Amino acid sequence: AQSVTQLDSQVPVFEEAPVELRCNYSSSVSVYLFWYVQYPNQGLQLLLKYLSGSTLVESINGFEAEFNKSQTSFHLRKPSVHISDTAEYFCAVRGISGNTPLVFGKGTRLSVIA
Amino acid sequence: DAGVIQSPRHEVTEMGQEVTLRCKPISGHNSLFWYRQTMMRGLELLIYFNNNVPIDDSGMPEDRFSAKMPNASFSTLKIQPSEPRDSAVYFCASSSRGLLQNEQFFGPGTRLTVL
Numbered sequence: 001a002q003s004v005t006q007l008d009s010q011v012p013v014f015e016e017a018p019v020e021l022r023c024n025y026s027s028s029v030s031v032y033l034f035w036y037v038q039y040p041n042q043g044l045q046l047l048l049k050y051l052s053g054s055t056l057v058e059s060i061n062g063f064e065a066e067f068n069k070s071q072t073s074f075h076l077r078k079p080s081v082h083i084s085d086t087a088e089y090f091c092a093v094r095g096i097s098g099n100t101p102l103v104f105g106k107g108t109r110l111s112v113i114a
Numbered sequence: 115d116a117g118v119i120q121s122p123r124h125e126v127t128e129m130g131q132e133v134t135l136r137c138k139p140i141s142g143h144n145s146l147f148w149y150r151q152t153m154m155r156g157l158e159l160l161i162y163f164n165n166n167v168p169i170d171d172s173g174m175p176e177d178r179f180s181a182k183m184p185n186a187s188f189s190t191l192k193i194q195p196s197e198p199r200d201s202a203v204y205f206c207a208s209s210s211r212g213l214l215q216n217e218q219f220f221g222p223g224t225r226l227t228v229l
Contacts, residue, residue, distance in 0.1 A: 044220040099145045099164060099209060104157040
């Protein structure tokens with residue numbers, strides 16, 4: 001079984017400032033890791049994922065996350081946020097064996113202030 | 115590709131009524147997942163299917179909830195009778211084996227309000 005902890009439920013940040021959204025996971029098996037973004041009144045969109053290989057993964061809109069196996073973390077970062085980044089961000093994991101469901105964290109609401 | 119399609123997008127009903135939520139997965143996907151999102155519990159799995167067969171329904175909260183997948187292109191989630199605590203956003207997601215490493219694609223969700 002897996003579990004995901006997102007330590008911050010809300011993160012306010014000024015526009016063009018850097019941000020880090022924290023995610024820690026627990027699992028007895030090897031996992032794939034994901035960050036999903038949910039804009040207001042919309043569904044979930046995959047932001048980025050770690051499957052294997054380089055521990056640093058990047059999205060097309062400037063976000064990056066680094067898989068740290070020893071610390072069981074997958075923190076999400078962006079060096080300079082925009083107003084349009086205001087959304088809820090979910091960290092998720094799933095076992096690598098088979099086509100299994102995602103286990104989500106409770107989410108972090110990122111609010112970018114002008 | 116139209117993506118995962120869910121209907122209705124919004125449903126308002128009265129306590130005790132039957133509610134049916136519908137999902138059409140992406141063509142060619144062989145796994146389908148139903149998730150529920152609430153403020154208190156966040157996103158949680160209700161049930162998932164592989165090749166139209168229910169694999170794990172341990173997340174279905176009560177016998178009032180049932181889900182079916184009669185074919186590869188359609189699934190329903192039914193609540194009978196509905197209760198106010200069932201109010202939530204219900205998401206359907208689908209995935210397939212292959213190069214995308216089973217990435218799950220989510221529908222827009224159905225926002226259910228039970229009065």
